[in-house]
Every structure is written in structure tokens, then in C-alpha cells.
Amino acid sequence: MHFVAALDRVDEMRCVLGLFEGVTTGAADGYARMAGKPACTLLHLGPGLANGLANLHNAHRAMVPIINLVGQHATYHLRHDAPLTSDIEGIARPYSNWVRTCCAASEAGNDASDAVTASRMTPGRIATLIVPANVAWSEGGTVTPVTMARKPPVLSGGVIDEASLALRSGLRTGILLSGNALHGPGIAAAGRIAASTNAKLFAPYPFARMERGAGRPGVERIAYILEQATEQLKEFRQLILVGCSAPISYFAAPGKRSGPVASDCKVFTLTTPYEDSVAALDALSDALSIRGTRPLEEPLVRPAVPTGAVSLSGIAAAIGALLPEHAIVIDESMTSGRELMPATKGAPPHDWLANTGGSIGIAMPLAVGAAIARPQQRVLCLSADGSGMYTLQALWTMAREGLRVTTVIFANRAYGVLKREFSYLGVGNPGPKASALFDIGRPDLDWVSLAKGMGVPASRIHSLDDFVKALRVGFEAEGPILVEVDL
Amino acid sequence: MHFVAALDRVDEMRCVLGLFEGVTTGAADGYARMAGKPACTLLHLGPGLANGLANLHNAHRAMVPIINLVGQHATYHLRHDAPLTSDIEGIARPYSNWVRTCCAASEAGNDASDAVTASRMTPGRIATLIVPANVAWSEGGTVTPVTMARKPPVLSGGVIDEASLALRSGLRTGILLSGNALHGPGIAAAGRIAASTNAKLFAPYPFARMERGAGRPGVERIAYILEQATEQLKEFRQLILVGCSAPISYFAAPGKRSGPVASDCKVFTLTTPYEDSVAALDALSDALSIRGTRPLEEPLVRPAVPTGAVSLSGIAAAIGALLPEHAIVIDESMTSGRELMPATKGAPPHDWLANTGGSIGIAMPLAVGAAIARPQQRVLCLSADGSGMYTLQALWTMAREGLRVTTVIFANRAYGVLKREFSYLGVGNPGPKASALFDIGRPDLDWVSLAKGMGVPASRIHSLDDFVKALRVGFEAEGPILVEVDL
Numbered sequence: 006m007h008f009v010a011a012l013d014r015v016d017e018m019r020c021v022l023g024l025f026e027g028v029t030t031g032a033a034d035g036y037a038r039m040a041g042k043p044a045c046t047l048l049h050l051g052p053g054l055a056n057g058l059a060n061l062h063n064a065h066r067a068m069v070p071i072i073n074l075v076g077q078h079a080t081y082h083l084r085h086d087a088p089l090t091s092d093i094e095g096i097a098r099p100y101s102n103w104v105r106t107c108c109a110a111s112e113a114g115n116d117a118s119d120a121v122t123a124s125r126m127t128p129g130r131i132a133t134l135i136v137p138a139n140v141a142w143s144e145g146g147t148v149t150p151v152t153m154a155r156k157p158p159v160l161s162g163g164v165i166d167e168a169s170l171a172l173r174s175g176l177r178t179g180i181l182l183s184g185n186a187l188h189g190p191g192i193a194a195a196g197r198i199a200a201s202t203n204a205k206l207f208a209p210y211p212f213a214r215m216e217r218g219a220g221r222p223g224v225e226r227i228a229y230i231l232e233q234a235t236e237q238l239k240e241f242r243q244l245i246l247v248g249c250s251a252p253i254s255y256f257a258a259p260g261k262r263s264g265p266v267a268s269d270c271k272v273f274t275l276t277t278p279y280e281d282s283v284a285a286l287d288a289l290s291d292a293l294s295i296r297g298t299r300p301l302e303e304p305l306v307r308p309a310v311p312t313g314a315v316s317l318s319g320i321a322a323a324i325g326a327l328l329p330e331h332a333i334v335i336d337e338s339m340t341s342g343r344e345l346m347p348a349t350k351g352a353p354p355h356d357w358l359a360n361t362g363g364s365i366g367i368a369m370p371l372a373v374g375a376a377i378a379r380p381q382q383r384v385l386c387l388s389a390d391g392s393g394m395y396t397l398q399a400l401w402t403m404a405r406e407g408l409r410v411t412t413v414i415f416a417n418r419a420y421g422v423l424k425r426e427f428s429y430l431g432v433g434n435p436g437p438k439a440s441a442l443f444d445i446g447r448p449d450l451d452w453v454s455l456a457k458g459m460g461v462p463a464s465r466i467h468s469l470d471d472f473v474k475a476l477r478v479g480f481e482a483e484g485p486i487l488v489e490v491d492l
Numbered sequence: 493m494h495f496v497a498a499l500d501r502v503d504e505m506r507c508v509l510g511l512f513e514g515v516t517t518g519a520a521d522g523y524a525r526m527a528g529k530p531a532c533t534l535l536h537l538g539p540g541l542a543n544g545l546a547n548l549h550n551a552h553r554a555m556v557p558i559i560n561l562v563g564q565h566a567t568y569h570l571r572h573d574a575p576l577t578s579d580i581e582g583i584a585r586p587y588s589n590w591v592r593t594c595c596a597a598s599e600a601g602n603d604a605s606d607a608v609t610a611s612r613m614t615p616g617r618i619a620t621l622i623v624p625a626n627v628a629w630s631e632g633g634t635v636t637p638v639t640m641a642r643k644p645p646v647l648s649g650g651v652i653d654e655a656s657l658a659l660r661s662g663l664r665t666g667i668l669l670s671g672n673a674l675h676g677p678g679i680a681a682a683g684r685i686a687a688s689t690n691a692k693l694f695a696p697y698p699f700a701r702m703e704r705g706a707g708r709p710g711v712e713r714i715a716y717i718l719e720q721a722t723e724q725l726k727e728f729r730q731l732i733l734v735g736c737s738a739p740i741s742y743f744a745a746p747g748k749r750s751g752p753v754a755s756d757c758k759v760f761t762l763t764t765p766y767e768d769s770v771a772a773l774d775a776l777s778d779a780l781s782i783r784g785t786r787p788l789e790e791p792l793v794r795p796a797v798p799t800g801a802v803s804l805s806g807i808a809a810a811i812g813a814l815l816p817e818h819a820i821v822i823d824e825s826m827t828s829g830r831e832l833m834p835a836t837k838g839a840p841p842h843d844w845l846a847n848t849g850g851s852i853g854i855a856m857p858l859a860v861g862a863a864i865a866r867p868q869q870r871v872l873c874l875s876a877d878g879s880g881m882y883t884l885q886a887l888w889t890m891a892r893e894g895l896r897v898t899t900v901i902f903a904n905r906a907y908g909v910l911k912r913e914f915s916y917l918g919v920g921n922p923g924p925k926a927s928a929l930f931d932i933g934r935p936d937l938d939w940v941s942l943a944k945g946m947g948v949p950a951s952r953i954h955s956l957d958d959f960v961k962a963l964r965v966g967f968e969a970e971g972p973i974l975v976e977v978d979l
Contacts, residue, residue: 009929010914098582458939
């Protein structure tokens, strides 16, 4: 409460309320991905932190900076084991890179500064600072300037030379990009390397942020399904990893391989996530003497505005046809979204944000954070219905803050991904109990009412013409809207 | 998935789907409170467990039995650090009394049996069994019978004698009841002791389940607010604890005491939560030679059916006037609910379930579990609006399962308890930022639409007459309804 009171004395802090902590942590992730700097969540004791954990899992995998400030009982109250007492450090640890409990007002400034510094290490880190109530209300606090996070070490010339040799070898080579190699100067340098060496650019299925569209280098996303990913990579004899590990299946399956990379493909790490990928790509460009080369650029090619009955390809085409320049697309469309990235690859330049950790319920919270970080840009939030139900409270924050987010719900009334896994694992046909656990109809969720209940105007579309109309409205609106697509 | 497939081969298992894991763990708590035996949750990897943690915090404080079955990657897939990998044991530990990862199909039967046994120790425990995918799909499993949990040790006669002496001392004595001392033979024995010794029966503010109403012993709940609780207890020179610790404040505050018990009050522990309170109360009855005494009984006294404008006392009176016999009341009405327990103390016999851990968002999930445990009984679910938004997905499960739950939302459009804490801590008047964090209006939540969106018929009432009508409909309905009370 003393921290809350202090917020009114610090003009630089903007406060955004979430009605559930999973909204707050997911929004902090979206903010970090688009602003390139941390947001701070304010969570209440163990349960408040616990409610935010699943989206911290995703943020941890996105490797973004976040600072969690968690309120704790007064230190002398802990021994009484009051109802809200629990092991906050224990709850924080699995998804935090840095955890500290502040022990005295005199140290609070240092601790806060250390938390910011920790969160801004390369890449981004999750820093959780636990503040007991009596530390917050005691006198004697000081403000400590934030120390700049140490830069990652400069790569040895040997690694650059080896990558350069590999790219000149004539062997078919893929470059797998992650982290900040997928946007800004990173993707530009990668695009130059691809243009001058005939290497192909890939992204892992889970990525935090990709700059793409017309005028930007084309990057192919590795498919979720092992067999499709294996097909994508089969011709490649070399794979250069930039800021990531080799691609791996989300889940093991009896008798299947762990990942899609061919056994005779040489995998070479240019940078780990903890090294400076942009500097490495620049150094590699120098080694290849291609600093002046024009990067590969996708041409501006948009699908025609579709018409007629609703189909997944029609929905994808409509988005490809209408996506505004500099839009931020949040994609948690799950099994309904396969055609979205191909349909938008030649749309005006935009950002694409994906689910990085596989914990569903990130789309709408991410959209909140992205919209706050980039108020001038349009956000298109694509969510499966099952995923959307995890953190639907985010719609209320969109309404309160007047965020320019168009949310599209793909309502197939099923956990499609679970049905697919069940079949993929060869367990047979699901019986009535199993089927009922994959089916989220009976009763059908009515997203128009759910959105209305949280102050977001919404419509249900019955044709592609309706969908096109609804998207146009959303892309012009001064606040959020929601469109339910019945599949 | 192999476990899901197996569910169709075991008739004894009933499967209930939640659209968010916090619904599932809260429902397991409600089931355990009313059925007196564990339900099993099925959660998916670290994030699925994480989403269920906050209500496991409450269940842990309720000391109910729950078994969590958490899916894990195939053991050989862990080394690849696939996106959904995390430290599941670490996430489980803060709110589990028992955690184990199953290492081989041959051990799965033993592990499952041990989990059930662990959950059924006295009182109830949270047992979390983590099952890797390849353990689930390998051959060689066996079924192991469940070992009965060891009974708690018999209390020494010395403790009983001491309590008996205290009760005969003539000093004003309170008996603080918790766990199974608040229902069934426990509350009956406590009622006999109170009737024959003039001791007063109390319950802590957080309790799991109290049997109350006409024909049952009256038990006074210790107030949430320290000053009120202190007033309640000030005349008592002795306090006998049955299955609990001495009452303590939810939060410390500068210059305030930690709890309401007077410093000259002698606190005496009859039983800890880990001992058999019912056996101890029976032994105490024997020591007092009062086995045949009639327990104290509340008379059947109901408020008149109220009419006119909406008020908190009117809402409480309507509930007191109409509550059906054997109803199960779930109370997370927070700051709106002060008058509910006094207004219902003479209603026909019923159960009252409270929030035990202070983590908000338990009411609707608890209602789901209670209604499944007791399909013949009516459930009245009283939720604050801020709390309700945490786990509103529970409404969908009520609709799917056709549960006879009447949910009342107290819509004061604020986190009333936070406003009160802010003022109580003497931080001054909240500025605009702080105020905005306590206010959940702008836009107002429309619970009628939210309920409709999940298939639950709902209405908003504008007078006590409307409320009475809505309650009558709810108490006769064959499925769930929701009533929004605008405050």
C-alpha cells in the first residue's frame, strides 16, 4: 500500500490495472517485446505471483526483461503464519532469473536498482524483488541510480571466421534467427548475408518478435509438426544458429525423433541467446565483405480481398489484404492459424509476436502490453477460443485504456491441438470422456457477450464479407473491438 | 494423452472440464470440503500447474485432500529444453505437502497409491504426482491398492484433563473450532461442551466448512478487522484451540498488535490441525461427564422477506429469509458480506464455506466442486465482483454440468478491501493513480453479459423485490443462474 501511495508521487510511472495477474505479466511481456525495455508488475504475495506465473513462463522463454515487485508480509508478521503466508521466493524461482527479498528500507534503493540491472542483462531476464510491508513503510530509503547492465562479451574472431567459411562452402545452408536477430539491425544484417550467400533464413516456431512484410527479408518459420519441419529442413547440410538452440519438437512421441534437423546436417552456433547476435551478424557481414549489399526484400504482394463463406484461408487472405502498415500482429491462433503467415508475408511492414513458451492464454495480455508500448500502431490480436478463455480479463484493460486492439477469436469450440496430439500419439479414437475434455462447446462460448461484458464492442461474422467489414472498422477504431469467427 | 485415453476405461472416474486450471483446483477444494475425500486434478506441465496454484494456496490452508496429476515431458526429452520445459517439482512444492515424479511404468501404480494415501493423512493434504509421458505410454504398469492413511495419534489424557479443568474453572472461556470440529460429530460435541460449561464457540475468520443454522450450535466467527476481533474476545480469560492456532491478523500494520487475543488470556491447545479433533472433543465430553447433554441449538428464526431499495442488509435478509434447507453457501462476498452470517444464523440447517487462504477467486470454483459432491443440495455462491473476475470461467463448467448453483455478484465496482487497507494503514488519501488501481469500474463489468457468454442465465436486480424473485427462481432451477447486485 505504501508503494501504491508512492506511485502518485512519481510522474514517470504509468499504472495499468489488470483484473487478473496473468493479464499483467503477459502485458509486461508484450511491452518489453515492443519497447525493448522492462515494465514492472505489481503482484500481491504468493498467490498474486502464482497467478502471473504461466505468462512469466512465456516471458522467460521470450527472454524479455520484466521486473516483478511482489508484496510480502511485514518481516515480524511471518512467524504468525497468517493466511496469505507462503514461500514467495520458492514460487518465484522456477521462472525468475533473479530473486531477492528486500530486508531493510536502507537497502530498498539498491535492491530496486539491482533488479532493473538484472532484468536488462542480455537477452532480457525476469527479475523478482520481494518487498516486505515494513520495509515499504519504514523511513530511511534512498534512490540508487541504475547501473547499466554489462554488455555481453565480444565474440572471438574464430567463431566469425568459421561461420564465414561455412557460408562460402557452397553447401546448402540455413540460418536460424532468434531474439533481436529477428528485428531491427539484426534482421537487416541477416538479410544481407542471405542475399549474398544464398543461405535461407529461418525462425524457430516459438519466437518473440519478427519484423516482416514488404521490404523486409523473408524468414520462414519452422513448422510445429515434426514431419513438416523435417521436410522444411531436409535439403540443408548446414544450419547456423543465431541466438538460439537447434529446433526441437514441443513433445516427444513414441518412436519419433526429438527434432527436425537431419542427422547429416552440421549444426553451428554463431551465438547463444546470451551473446550479442547483432554484433555477430555485423562482424559476419564484414568478414564476408558485404556491408553494402542490399538485403533480400519481400515484394509488396497482398491477397485479393476475399468474399463468400468463412474459411481459414479466406480469413488469412482478408488479414493479408487489409493489415495496416506498422501493425503489430499477436498470433495465438493455434490450429486455426496455419495460413496466416504465408498470407501476410507481402503485406506492408509489420511486427509478428508469437507464443514463445507454449503456455496458452498469452495473446490478449501481449496485445495490451504491445499497444501500450506503441500507441500509434494498430494491434491485431489473433486468439484461439480455448486460449482466449485463459486470460479474457485482458479485454477489460483494453477497454479501460482505450487501446487500439482488434481481437479476432477463432471459435472452433475445441482444444484442437489436444485432439491433434491425441491422434498423433496413436492412442486410438478418443472415447466419450476424452472427447468431452477436448470439446469446449456445450454450451458454446458467446464471445460477443463476453466482450460486451467487459466494455469491448464485438460482432460475430457469418461471411468473409462481414469479416472484411469488421476488420476495417477495427483498424479505424479509436479503441478495442472483438470479432468472433465461428468455425 | 495416454492417461486421458485411459479415463474411458475406468467407469469410476467422472471427468469435469475447467476452462482454466484455477477453476479445476478450486473445484477440487470444494469437492473435498463437501465429500470428505479427494478429487484429482489433471494439469498440463509447469504452466498448467502454475495456473492452478493460487487456489491450491487456499486448499492448502483449508487442509483438504487433493491429488494433482501433472503431465511431464518424456524423461529423455527433458534434455532438449523444449518450450514447455520447467521445474515442475519446484512449482509444486510451495503448496504441496507431498511431491513425487514417477520414474517408471512399473512404479506408477505404487506412486498413485502413495499419492492417495498422502492426501488422506490428517487433516487433508495436497499431493502432487508428476507423470512423464513415456511413463504413461510404457507397458508394465500395475494397480496397487491404496493403503489407508495412518490415523493421527491418540491424545494423552493429560491434555484432556487440563482442558476439562480449564472449562470448570469458572473463568470466561472461548473455544476456537476449526477443521472437522466445525461440522458433523465435531460440532455436536463442541455444542454439548458449550451448553454444559457456558464456554462460547468461535471459528477463525478463515474456515473451510461450518455446519450452522437452526438446530445447530451457534458459532461466532472472529472478525476480519483487528479492532472488532479484539472486542469480540476481550472478556475471555481462556481460549481453547481445537484444530487451529490462535487467531492472527491477515496483515501487520504499523503500531498494531499481531492478533486479537488479549494479553491476559491463557491460550490452550487441545488439538493441532494434525491431531484428531473429533476424538479429542468426545474424550473431553467424557471427562466432563456430559455425553448425554443436549447441545446448544440455534432456534429457527428467519428475517422477514425484505422489500424496497437495494441495501447490503436487505440482501442479507433476503438470503436469510429464503435459504433452502441443506443449502451450501459459498461466501467470498468480501466487504459486502458483513451482514450475511448474522442474517442466516437461524435459517434452516446449511453449510457455510469460506475463503481459507485469502487468495481471491475461489467462490465460483468452490461452488462447482460442492455442487458435484452434493448434487441433491442447492448451492448459493456469493462473490464480490473483483474476486469473481479471477475465475469467472467457472460459470461455463456450471452450465455444462447443469449444476444447481445460484451465483450472486456483489458489484460494488471496487477492490473494497484494498481501499480499506489503504485507509487502515494511514497512508493518507489515495491519489488519482492509487484510486484507479482500487476501482474496477470505467468500464463497468456487465455480469449479465459475462454469464450469458458462458451459457448461464442471468439478471441484474434493481430492488430487493427483484432480488427475492431472482433467488426464488435460482433455488428452483435445474441448472445455474447468476444475479448481479449493483451496489
